[in-house]
Amino acid sequence: MEETEEPHLDFGNTEIAFSHKTDRELKRTYLLFKFMNNPKLVSIGSFFGNIAAKIPFHLMDPIIRETVFKQFCGGTSLFQCQKVIDLLYHKKTMTILDYGVEARNKDEDFQRTLDENIRALEFAYSNPNVPVISTKLTGYVPISVLEKKQAGEKLSTFETIAMERFEERFVTLCEKAVELGVSVFIDAEESWIQDPIDELVNKYMPVYNKEKPILYNTYQMYRKGCLEYLQSNFEKARAGNYIFGAKVVRGAYLEKERNRAKEKGYEDPILPNKDATDEQYDQTIRFCVQFPEQMSLCNSSHNWKSNLLQTQLMKQHNIPNDHPNMNFCQLLGMSDNLTFNLAAQGYYVAKYVPYGPIKDVVPYLIRRAQENTSITGDMSRELKLLDEEMKRRGLK
Numbered sequence: 001m002e003e004t005e006e007p008h009l010d011f012g013n014t015e016i017a018f019s020h021k022t023d024r025e026l027k028r029t030y031l032l033f034k035f036m037n038n039p040k041l042v043s044i045g046s047f048f049g050n051i052a053a054k055i056p057f058h059l060m061d062p063i064i065r066e067t068v069f070k071q072f073c074g075g076t077s078l079f080q081c082q083k084v085i086d087l088l089y090h091k092k093t094m095t096i097l098d099y100g101v102e103a104r105n106k107d108e109d110f111q112r113t114l115d116e117n118i119r120a121l122e123f124a125y126s127n128p129n130v131p132v133i134s135t136k137l138t139g140y141v142p143i144s145v146l147e148k149k150q151a152g153e154k155l156s157t158f159e160t161i162a163m164e165r166f167e168e169r170f171v172t173l174c175e176k177a178v179e180l181g182v183s184v185f186i187d188a189e190e191s192w193i194q195d196p197i198d199e200l201v202n203k204y205m206p207v208y209n210k211e212k213p214i215l216y217n218t219y220q221m222y223r224k225g226c227l228e229y230l231q232s233n234f235e236k237a238r239a240g241n242y243i244f245g246a247k248v249v250r251g252a253y254l255e256k257e258r259n260r261a262k263e264k265g266y267e268d269p270i271l272p273n274k275d276a277t278d279e280q281y282d283q284t285i286r287f288c289v290q291f292p293e294q295m296s297l298c299n300s301s302h303n304w305k306s307n308l309l310q311t312q313l314m315k316q317h318n319i320p321n322d323h324p325n326m327n328f329c330q331l332l333g334m335s336d337n338l339t340f341n342l343a344a345q346g347y348y349v350a351k352y353v354p355y356g357p358i359k360d361v362v363p364y365l366i367r368r369a370q371e372n373t374s375i376t377g378d379m380s381r382e383l384k385l386l387d388e389e390m391k392r393r394g395l396k
Contacts, residue, residue: 009311009345011304014389016344017337020087023395030386032071037383064358068365072333073100074353078123081355084332089129092343094350096185096329097124098134100361105142107165113139114169116356118176125180132216134185134352135173137197141166146193163196170200174208174215181212183245185298188218190253191269192260202233209242213296213325216245221281222254222270230284238294247298247329248284250277282309289313289326296325300352302335307342321346337385 018026074081078097085095097120101113117135124130138146145159145166155163177184186201188194201217208214219230230246237244251257254270261268271277285306288297299310307328313319314326328349330339342349354364390396 009308009341011308011337011341012385012388013341014337014385014392016340017385018389019340020091020336023393026386026389026393027395029071030383030390032067033383033386037380064362064365069358069361072331072354072365073361074332074355076355076357078120078355081353082127084353085127085129088351088353091340092346092349093339094132094348095130096132096134096350096352097130098352098354099139100354100356100364101139107162110140110165110169114173117173121173121176121180121182121184124182130182132183132185132350133177134187136187136189137166137170137200138189138193140169143193146189146196150193150195167200171204174204177214178208183212183214183216185216185247186218188220188249188251190260191223191257202236205237205245206240206242209237209245213243213245216247216296216298218247218249218300219284220249220251221284222251222277224269224271227280227284227287231287234291234295238291244291244295246288246295247300248281248288249300250281250303278303278306281306285310286313289317289319292317292319292323292325296327298327298329300329302330302338304338307338311342311345311347322348324348334382 021029074084074095074097081095081097088095099113099116099120101116113135117133120133124133141162142159145155145162148155148159149163173184186197189197198217201215205215205217217233219226221227230248234244234246251270257270258268261270271280281301281303282305285297285299286309288295289310299307301307310326310328311321314321314323319326326348328338328342328347330336330349330351332351332353339349339351354361387396
């Protein structure tokens with residue numbers, strides 16, 4: 001059947017997209033995105049941002065808090081996120097809580113991450129606007145151990161224990177998630193440490209996804225063969241009679257992946273260009289929408305066409321807009337035109353809301369600025385929409 005546009009879905013509607021912002025907030029956001037649209041300024045800002053985050057006594061925190069942190073994060077704690085959660089719910093949008101701390105090395109840090117994730121699950125349980133939390137498993141185990149495990153090298157006694165504790169913590173998280181009925185998104189990592197994470201999620205998805213989708217793995221569609229990998233995992237879920245949870249993204253480590261492949265002399269795991277990535281992404285959406293009862297999909301994209309495609313396919317397959325297994329998701333502070341226009345038409349959509357101490361979430365904030373400036377061009381699109389809304393309100 002031919003794909004037709006949703007008649008009332010207009011991603012260019014800036015009035016709906018920015019209705020939650022006062023004139024002053026809109027101007028501040030416009031200036032921030034204007035800065036972030038300049039790759040040179042982002043590079044300089046990233047350098048000084050890393051330094052500022054390490055200055056003692058949190059002296060630079062107020063500056064970071066009032067700029068990128070305020071735009072892209074919910075707060076430094078769960079309690080501080082409540083204001084953002086309520087604002088999103090007023091816009092018919094759910095919240096995915098994401099403790100923005102990653103890449104730790106000490107055992108006490110790993111335990112702290114687990115404890116924080118458990119608190120997030122309990123917070124979500126008491127808040128019907130928060131159906132999901134997200135976590136990066138590099139907050140649970142040393143990256144060096146994951147890398148060594150994937151490379152097939154023999155682990156030391158210490159490293160073997162670290163992997164055992166990694167699995168124990170993961171199981172603890174999953175058990176609490178099942179108990180409370182809150183889902184967990186497992187974020188994707190770099191290709192050279194992804195396999196042990198996939199193995200762990202694939203091992204436990206049959207255990208915890210029997211009645212509802214608790215565990216979701218993340219599939220990076222800029223990786224070669226990722227669609228086939230997703231399809232094979234779905235077939236295992238169908239054969240095993242459990243619900244397959246899949247969060248689909250394009251990918252966030254392109255330059256790092258390409259540079260490492262070149263440096264180490266192995267085949268680049270990333271598709272050759274953006275067109276190939278877009279094609280694999282949209283083919284994945286086409287595949288997933290065929291199975292709304294056996295698969296829970298989260299289309300985590302800032303791409304207009306990929307979001308529109310899912311709405312078209314849902315209409316073709318007679319899937320209601322608010323089907324709980326056909327989800328959309330964007331990052332807090334970005335693509336409000338997608339999120340809130342989808343929400344206005346009754347689609348099940350959420351915002352990723354990172355939170356945590358400012359010094360700990362700076363790497364996340366820098367990655368947001370760098371990847372969207374250098375790779376996807378989302379910043380230019382954001383700036384254009386903000387400019388249009390400024391003109392609509394008579395502010396320019």
